[in-house]
Amino acid sequence: MKNLVLILVISALFTGVNFAQLKSDLAGNIIKVEDLPAERDLSINDFSFQQSSNGFINAQQTVPGVAFLSSAILPGSAQAANGKWARAGVYLAVEAFSIFYYINRNNVAKDQERAYEAFTHQEWSVVAYSQWLIGYYDNNGLSHDKLDQLRTMVGGLDPDFSDTRNDWNRVNINLLQEIERETDLVCGTCGSGDFSHVLPAYGSQQYYELISKYYQFEGGWSDFYAENVAVNNPNYNYLYDNKGDLASPLFLLGAERADRFNNNYRRAGNILNLLVINHVVSAFDALFSVKLKNAQVQASANMMRPDSFSLTLHF
Incomplete structure (x- = not known):
């Protein structure tokens, strides 16, 4: 009798230990076993999915809006949270390349722009251009009531091709622009009209x-000035060069x-x-991926009806 009681006690303890171990094994992130009242049977409602302990990652995995915003801010982030490593890698690679390329091209452009500006400070002068404009008026029989003011301003001056920014203080830009606006076109095929442009403010982007875009300003380039204006070249007729036939090498180099x-x-x-496209595509990809996953989970849950669910426990 004592042996029988001892066997029953040991069996009960062994069964309790194994059932406790089973509960521990099932109580992870996937299935939870709840303690049940003795008066009812085990059902599917006693098992539930457990969310990840990391709230933000879980939100990226289950909430479409969060996944959308995450990948909109950092392309590929929601894909990575959902284990889509290949797609995450593509989005992140495009992002990294685009940022690198943008910074590189922008820096190269800035360096080239500064070098170009330094080039013009040695080769294009507003004094040279103003003297060409006066010659244009004189040789084509044109007149302007402010022309003599400009003539007095630049007459006898040599352009400072060591740094033509010094010439900015020698020519009143407002006076020059006023004359340009009322200057007639004189050329073989350009028809009637006035100059199409005026010299923009000194040092501005325009x-x-x-000065290297429109042939109207070719008279300010040092090689054109030296060949035609400075020596009063008798073979130069001071016609408006609307086709660029007389564009000098420095003008073309500047362009x-x-x-x-x-x-x-x-x-x-x-x-x-x-970059914008990468953010948008990644965001919508994350949105639809999470929506699709949620729909699949819901469909699977609907298929697991209580009347068709069975659970086999092995002790």
Whole structure:
């Protein structure tokens, strides 16, 4: 009798230990076993999915809006949280490349722009251009009531091609612009009208752009000035060069250098479009991925009806 009681006690203890171990094994992140009242049977409602202990990662995995915002801010982040490593890697790689390329092209463009500006400070002078404009008036029989003021201002001056920024203080830009606005076009095929542009404010972005873009300003370049204006070249007729037939090598070089840094600025701007696209695509990819996963989980849960659910426990 004592042996029987001892066997029953040992069996009860062994069964209790194994059931406790089973509860421990099942009580992870996937299934939870609840203590049940003795008066009812085990059902599917006693088992539930347990969320990750990390609230933000769990939200990226289960809440479409959070996944959307996460990948919109950092492309690939929600994909990584959901274990989509290949897609996360693609989005992050595109992001890293785009940022690097933008910074690189922008820095290159700035360096080229500064070099171009330094180039113009040695090769284009507003004094030279003003003297060309006076010659244009004189040789084409034109008149302007302010022309003599400009003539007095620059007459007898030599352009300072060591640093043409010094010439900015020698020519009143407002006076020059007033004359330019009322200057007639005189050329073989350009028809009637006035100059299409005026010299922008000294040192402005437009100033540097226009002097190597429009043939109207070719008279300010040092090689053109030296060949035609400074020596009063009798073979130069001072007609408006609307086709660039007389554009000097320095004018063309300036145009090429300006085009070079502008192209790099455009490339940097274009890569920003890729950055935006990468953020948008990654965000919507994360949104739809989480929605699809949630729909699949819901469909699976609906299939697990209590009347078709069975659980086998092995002790």
